[in-house]
Amino acid sequence: MIHAVNRRLCVAPMLDWTDRHCRYFHRLISNEVMLYTEMVTCPAILRGDRDKYLGFSTAENPVALQLGGSDIKDLAECAKIAEDMGYAEINLNVGCPSDRVQKGRFGACLMREPALVADCFQAMQNSVSIPVTIKSRIGVDDEDSYEHFSGFVEVVKTAGCKTFIVHARKALLQGLSPKQNRSIPPLKYDYPYQLKQQNPELEVIINGGIATVDSATEQLRHVDGVMIGRAFWNAPWLIREIHDAMGMEKQLLSRDQVLLSYVDYCQVMIENGLSLHWLIRPILGLYHGLPGNKKWKSYLVTEAPRRKDDVAVISEAREWVKDVS
Ligand SMILES: Cc1cc2nc3c(=O)[nH]c(=O)nc-3n(C[C@H](O)[C@H](O)[C@H](O)COP(=O)(O)O)c2cc1C
Incomplete structure (x- = not known):
């Protein structure tokens, strides 16, 4: 290390x-x-x-x-x-x-x-x-x-x-x-x-x-x-x-907690007029290489443009990956 x-x-x-x-x-x-x-x-x-x-x-x-x-x-x-x-x-x-x-x-x-x-x-x-x-x-x-x-x-x-x-x-x-x-x-x-x-x-x-x-x-x-x-x-x-x-700070959010915090952030941004379609871009790769990754991504890219102000899309996509670390 x-x-x-x-x-x-x-x-x-x-x-x-x-x-x-x-x-x-x-x-x-x-x-x-x-x-x-x-x-x-x-x-x-x-x-x-x-x-x-x-x-x-x-x-x-x-x-x-x-x-x-x-x-x-x-x-x-x-x-x-x-x-x-x-x-x-x-x-x-x-x-x-x-x-x-x-x-x-x-x-x-x-x-x-x-x-x-x-x-x-x-x-x-x-x-x-x-x-x-x-x-x-x-x-x-x-x-x-x-x-x-x-x-x-x-x-x-x-x-x-x-x-x-x-x-x-x-x-x-x-x-x-x-x-x-x-x-x-x-x-x-x-x-x-x-x-x-x-x-x-x-x-x-x-x-x-x-x-x-x-x-x-x-x-x-x-x-x-x-x-x-x-x-x-x-x-x-x-x-x-x-x-x-690199031996940096240990006590950090798990992958799932990171996602849930970002969902809260998206909710606030959507209330400020932003589109979910834009906000999901950084999280598409969050489960890269893990089981369910493809379905997670395709659910987000299909649903977010249709439901631009509905943050529930992320929680629904999470169903495909919620058992991975
Ligand atoms: C989509 C994209 C946009 C970029 N925009 C900038 C930029 O605004 N300023 C900058 O210094 N480099 C920019 N770069 C270059 C990256 O900062 C980095 O130097 C380059 O991608 C090499 O690093 P990497 O192999 O880790 O991607 C950009 C790279 C990409 C892929």
């Missing part, structure tokens, strides 16, 4: 997936996992519906807000707004390769502009007292050597950044969709490993392709933390399994 001290477990930021409902559900599963919002751009915060983009429940805490942008003043202002709202960390997205993001000169293309990232970091960190962190790739296009990557980190580190979350594959800025950019470029875990070895004072959190308890605990022999995205969406109970393997 890996001891939890100074070891971090994180759910990756995922656009359209890690919304506040998903995060509320994940928090019921683990009181120690670090949660990240979807990427929110500065213009959305400064000129959009702030409650829509930033609203969250304190029950989700600790939550990091992931910002997308490269305007120094806007980033500093957004970081401050988020701190005042109760967020626990600000994270800058230096990994998204989408065309829209590139046009805005942020996301992964910022790996080419370490001095600008350093300035963004510094401005944000000067405006808040919570930690500011960076989530990057290991490179972009043909700028993919370890020297390029460590050169980027060196510049941002000099500005004071102490935590680097590294999606351990490069991004190709032309010709691949964001989805392909999450699987086609090969994973190179040795980059973050070497980074940690050469910079023991930095907190290095590794991300990309980690999907089992064993692979997560193996990573923790090399780096300070693991961040997991798709595997937690597909099988959210894996959060608890890794939480347990």
Whole structure:
């Protein structure tokens, strides 16, 4: 067993997936996992519906807000707004390769502009007292050597950044969709490993392709933390399994109690006008790999769109899985 001290477990930021409902559900599963919002751009915060983009429940805490942008003043202002709202960390997205993001000169293309990232970091960190962190790739296009990557980190580190979350594959800025950019470029875990070895004072959190308890605990022999995205969406109970393997807090809700608490939450959200159809998305994988899983899922996806304000759908679906742990 890996001891939890100074070891971090994180759910990756995922656009359209890690919304506040998903995060509320994940928090019921683990009181120690670090949660990240979807990427929110500065213009959305400064000129959009702030409650829509930033609203969250304190029950989700600790939550990091992931910002997308490269305007120094806007980033500093957004970081401050988020701190005042109760967020626990600000994270800058230096990994998204989408065309829209590139046009805005942020996301992964910022790996080419370490001095600008350093300035963004510094401005944000000067405006808040919570930690500011960076989530990057290991490179972009043909700028993919370890020297390029460590050169980027060196510049941002000099500005004071102490935590680097590294999606351990490069991004190709032309010709691949964001989805392909999450699987086609090969994973190179040795980059973050070497980074940690050469910079023991930095907190290095590794991300990309980690999907089992064993692979997560193996990573923790090399780096300070693991961040997991798709595997937690597909099988959210894996959060608890890794939480347990890391020796974190024991007295937590059982799988069934987590579900029942989430049902109570859904009831309140439905009274506030939300649709059950949306709220069930994070729980579809709760029984991944267990008997009854298929029926549980298909009952939810068939019934929830038809009975958008009837939380009883979840209790009915639970009949298929109620005997599993
Ligand atoms: C649907 C989806 C949306 C994503 N949105 C974001 C995002 O908003 N910000 C970000 O930094 N990464 C985003 N990512 C990338 C993940 O945070 C993560 O880096 C990537 O999925 C690799 O980790 P994994 O193999 O554990 O899924 C997204 C991934 C997915 C699947």
